[in-house]
Amino acid sequence: MGRGHMARRNTNRRVGIADVADKAGVSHATVSRVMNGNAAVDPGIAARVRAAAAELKYQPNPVGRSLALGKTDTIGIVVPDLANPTFQAILRGLSIAAAQDGYRVLIADSSEVTSEEAILAGEARRRCDGVVLCAPRMSDAELEELAPTLHPLVLINRTTVATNTPSLSVDYGQGIQELAQHLVSLGHQRLAFLSGPEHSASNRQRLAGLDQFRTGHPDIELQMLDGGSNFDSGHESTEAIIASGATGILAFNDLVAMGLLSGLHERGVRVPEDISVTGFDDIPFAKYTTPPLTTAAVPINELGSLAWRRMREQIQQAGESATQAQDEFPPRVEIRKSTAAPALKPAS
């Protein structure tokens, strides 16, 4: 009877701890002990167990372990759009850093659907030991309500009043001002900002930065144009940009700038001779555009690995809700070839 049961299990199921125990002639508790090196086990028995495990190619079932240990060795990340190189870079940095500590990452793409974010984050949290929320589009109120339920949580490009949530953010307001300053110092008098997604917090920061810039430079014309966050929206804005008469264009990000570059090229508008264009983010492609893109570099590759470090800190000091660092990174203006002094106008 018992044998029959065992036989069925052996053929049907994966090899489990019980099979190893049987083969080694010990209890499964002992197998667990030697596999984890937790308690002292007689060397002879340990060797027997290890031999049995090796012969059966036993690998502990992670689900069983997770249930017993109350941890999954997995963290979740939710991003608004996996097609965006910035988020791809963060995901990559996070994944590699986490892997080094034996953690995996589960990924959730909200596809810019704001209402899905909280749900995805909650699901991810339940499956994982923590979650990093990347540039969430949800409202401040919703974020404040959600954050405590997600702990351990790392925020990227958003902050919380809850001091026990570390956040990593880029000072977009500062960066866009520096880019505008760069254009002005080249001699541009008419600027235009091609803005990003409405619900993007980083777009609001850029807007705020430009407001500040305006007050410091009342003489400079600065138009605001609606745009998006990808190639196509940059490309589609070509006409509007040309019509604006601006000579210095601040694109929402590198993707938009690249789309614009392409559109301008098609229309025969020369960059930077006729129009200067700046991006934002310094994605890997930025220095390979023609002309190479002047942009504000954010530490895109470190963001992911730093996010992991902050997550690990929280996981290790389990329970204690110490106040966490809220890092803010200043972008670094990267001057390339897409910006230059404007052509001298016949009549100034």
Next chain:
Amino acid sequence: MGRGHMARRNTNRRVGIADVADKAGVSHATVSRVMNGNAAVDPGIAARVRAAAAELKYQPNPVGRSLALGKTDTIGIVVPDLANPTFQAILRGLSIAAAQDGYRVLIADSSEVTSEEAILAGEARRRCDGVVLCAPRMSDAELEELAPTLHPLVLINRTTVATNTPSLSVDYGQGIQELAQHLVSLGHQRLAFLSGPEHSASNRQRLAGLDQFRTGHPDIELQMLDGGSNFDSGHESTEAIIASGATGILAFNDLVAMGLLSGLHERGVRVPEDISVTGFDDIPFAKYTTPPLTTAAVPINELGSLAWRRMREQIQQAGESATQAQDEFPPRVEIRKSTAAPALKPAS
């Protein structure tokens, strides 16, 4: 005692099924039943349970469910390099398609370390209901040995003799030949292939395709140059390309082509007037380079979602190892502006 125990659990732990059962005055079995709508439950009791669950914001613990159900609703993907836009696109397509069916994806990046692939894949498989292996660099022998242990498995850009493993692959040999043909028909006589990573199966396919091309075109000069798979390697090959004297360059992929484009531009070599360049993959950026890149388009966005469909098919027909489709996609040559007839030479 019991009360004390419960109280401690309530404060310490997350709310569990037992808490809902207590509150609704039923057994936890009944709670499970109404949550899953499995068996008939008295409507009154069901309502009471649902109310209690809602009030306590009860969400079943996925780890517990996974253990009981023997499935995790998660699939794993292992890629050689998350920085590669092709793999990013596949990951994205997979993730979105899987999410539509309520599955999540766990990601593993082997960082081109061949020896890690099997381990990562095995670990992923143990945690997930299936795994998709993306362009694995391992040897055929190793793949054949690994594949059965991973089932359900979907292979991308590799195939197995095991007929129960579906595979999705692109006919790189065919694509590269068509690109070469395109250059020749424009009038190019001297071609060069900037090859990719040594262990890449798709690179071998291109090499084989070009061998075939050679026999069909004995009059055409075709040089083979060593390269890599990213921007930088393309950029670094600039001098070698110029030195080669070739007028038609077949880059391993779009990334390499873009790096080369950039390098040629810096050197003042005009594309396509002086040299024609082709890429491969048609990554989203390809049509925004200057000039827009002629390339061979692979259905990069569908690959991920199709991979999910194949995975789902296997998961649904659990156990039955029916023979699975081995799809092969013909790339479509996308002629843009980076290729043109070569300049007429003074003396032919």
Next chain:
DNA sequence: GAATCATGAGAAAGCGTTTTCTCAGAGCGT
């Protein structure tokens, strides 16, 4: 009106681990 049946809820087993609890036996001191 008694035997049969359908309904539905609780008890309990099971999923695969880890870990606490328990206890047998060995080693030691007196």
Next chain:
DNA sequence: ACGCTCTGAGAAAACGCTTTCTCATGATTC
């Protein structure tokens, strides 16, 4: 030689859920 501690291994509980098994209750049928 007796009792003590100590080591180490098995039994059993725990993790949080699903599902089978069991059985009470009330409805149905002749």
